Structure formats: C-alpha cells, structure tokens
Amino acid sequence: MMWYFLISDAFTFSGFLIAYGALRFSMPTWPLPDHVFESIPFYGGKAPLIFVTFMTFVLIISSVTMVRAVQEGHRENRNGVVFWMILTIIGGATFLGCQAWEWTTLIVKENVKLTKNPFSQNMEDGVYLNEDGTVAMLDGKEETIKKGDSYLIHKHGEEFNLRKYRVTDGPDKGKVKQLSFGPKAFGALFFFITGFHGFHVFSGVLFLAIIAINAASGVYAARKNGYEMVEKIGLYWHFVDLVWVFVFLVFYLL
Template sequence: MATTTATASPRWWGGGKSPFDVEYGKLMMWYFLMSDAFTFGAFLIAYGTTRFATNGWPDPNQVFKSYPLAAETANAPLVFVSIMTFILIISSVTMVLAVQAGHAMKKRSVVINLILTIIGGLAFLGCQAWEWTHLHHEGAWWGSNPFPNADGTNATTNFTNFFFTITGFHGFHVFSGVIINIVMLIMTLCNVFEKRGHYLMIEKAGLYWHFVDLVWVFVFTCFYLI
C-alpha cells in the first residue's frame, strides 16, 4: 500500500503569509489605519453635525485670509492653506518615489526621496505653527472665538474648539510621520534594509504617510472650503 505524505501549508503566524495574502506587518498597518480613520471620522462627523445644526458659522474666507510677512494687511483667502496643502501633496509624491526606489533596491534614491519627504513634513508643520500663532494672536483658541458668523451675528466657540482639536490631532500625525521617516532614513543609511534584502518597512511607512495626506484633504474641505 502506497503511503502519502501530507504537505503542511505555511502558517501565517509563523512567518508565512496572512490569511489575506498580505505580509503580516503590512496587514497590521492597515488595521491601525482603519482604526485611526474611525477616529478622524468621528471628529469630522461631530464637526459636521454641530455646524449644520447651528444657525450661523464664521466665513472661512474671512478667517483664513492671512499669510506670513503680511499677516495684518493681507486679504488673500485660502492662499496660505493652499500652499500648505500643495507641500503635503508633494511630500506624498516623494514618498511614493522612495517606496518605488526601495522595490528596485536603489538605496541612494530612497535616501534622497526620504529626505525630501521629511523636509515637506517639517515645512507643513512650520506653516501650521505659523497659522496657529497668527490665529491665537487674533484671539482665537479653545474656548475663544473672535470671528463673527457670516451673517454678522456672534459666533459660538464651537468653530475654534473643533478647528484646533482636529487640525492639532492631524498635526500630531504629521509629526509622528516625520519621526517615522527619520527613523527609516537612519535605518537606510545604516544599510539595515540592504542586509535584509528588502525595503518593506519603507512601504509600511509610506502607507502611514499617504493616510495622513488623505485625511488632510477631508480636513481642508471641511474647515477651509465649506
């Protein structure tokens, strides 16, 4: 009688593939991003519910009309935040290039694009710091709203409370992403990924950075455009 030998399939918890045919660490990153998306979603839904349940709301064209060097006299609605958004989008492009370079095992290109991504993240944070400082100088902060509603009536502090909370939460994510990319840069320079034979960690960091950029699109739409 012939005997058959069963071939054991690789176990995903023992270093093989996950049930979704995705590398385990990348799968965990997707789980984390999904949970983080729920948090941002809750914030934005609460903001939208409060805004459209309120009779009046400040006009973003009047609130966000300043930019550095002409903060007191500028009247350029949304120009500065558009520059911030452009910087973040460009940093997402350089992150894509870093991931692609990692797939091709091109260390030099990975280093260059990670540096550009870090610079973009720091530039965005610098712009946000200036915006917060300027708004605080005008009297805006948690519990304080100097901006009237678009119809001229007095506004509640809901606008500033939501603005500083949500943009601050997003800014913390950008800061975290910059730190992660700095760590990835150091590991690249130390040939950690070359020794491993892959740059998979760069791809995971890229997922996080693209998520941060995508969330900003919703934050930008809710606060600055609508």
C-alpha cells in the same frame, strides 16, 4: 498590522469630522473660512485660503516624493530611498511649520481660543453706533453692517470691543444691540482636529527620519525584503495626506 491601525484611525477622524459637520450645520451662524483664514506671511493684505492651499500643496508633493522613495526601495537603491525620504521629511516639516504659523496667528493676532471665538456673522442689517449713541461714520458715510457679512471682534488690551449697532431692517428695526461672539465650538474643534492631524504628521516625520537613517546605514539592504519598512511608512504617510484633504474640505471650504 499597519492596515488595522490605518482603518481604526480612519474611523476616528471620520467621527471627529462628522461631529464638526453636525455642529457646523446646526448653528445659525458660523465663521466663514474666507474671513478667518485670510492671513499670509510677509503680506499685510488679505489673501483668503491662499496659505492653507500652499500647505495642502506641500503635503501632496511630499506624498509624491514618498511614492518615489518606495519605488527606489523596490529597486533596492539605497541612495534613491534616502534622497526621496529626505525630501518627504522636508515637506512634512514645512507643513508643520506652516501650521504652527497659522495657529500662532489665530491665537495671538485674532484671539481665537478653545472657548472664545471672536469670529461671527451678522444676523441683521444695521448701523454701528459710537459710545455716545450717535451713528458711526466711515469715510464720510454711515458705517453699516449687512446681514450675512462676517466680522471679527477686535481686542484692545484685555477687553474685547463689543461694538453696538442699531438694527435698520426686520422685526427688531430701531433696537440697539451689540456684537456677539461666534459659536464656542469652532475654536475647540478647529484646534483639536487640526492638532490631532498635526500630531500624526509630526509622528510621521519622526518615523521617516528613523527609517531614512536606517536605510542610509545599510540596515535594510542586509535583510530580505528589508525595504518593506519604507513601504509601510509610505502607507502611513499617504493616509495622513488623504486625511488632510478631508480636513481641508470640511474646515476651509464648507
């Protein structure tokens, strides 16, 4: 039954990721991962993808500890099973905590919502303008924007600062425009797919805790092939880790 569940779940995740990829490459602009995912706890500077790489590392290590728990189950070593499963639970809980921090940062600090995406890319070269129409200056020089560069529309109070700029190149040279929000689909797909995966991790941590308690109390030792449950939850946990590798690739690297 576990294999049937995992196969059906694999098709579900595949459908979500394919849908994301189709939208991602059909849009003229899309938020660049290096610009969106550059925050890290307790560090004020920019560190693109470092935090999510740490999250991935933690999840992979938890998969290794799960392998060790299954091995100890085959040896019917109760203490070994419990020890390695506890480490796996810690790894899963750490990943969930990191994901909660990432979501909080995007929602509270960057103001990314299901239907609002303040991250986007410049489609043309230009210079920013002040409210009176004069060219904005930064460090004694004109504050410019370049085609292909990413930007974040900052929020002041209840309003977003949709800065104006004058196009300096191309067919629209000389025209005054303002920054526009990025594709709405980004926030909705990011929160839905990573949240769906996070739900799987959360469920896995709960199942791991239940099975670890049963193992510690000797429930499985009294049964023939009792530690088979450890192997089953191990399959589920490896699946969750494998899915995250593809989520990491699609959202954070493409």
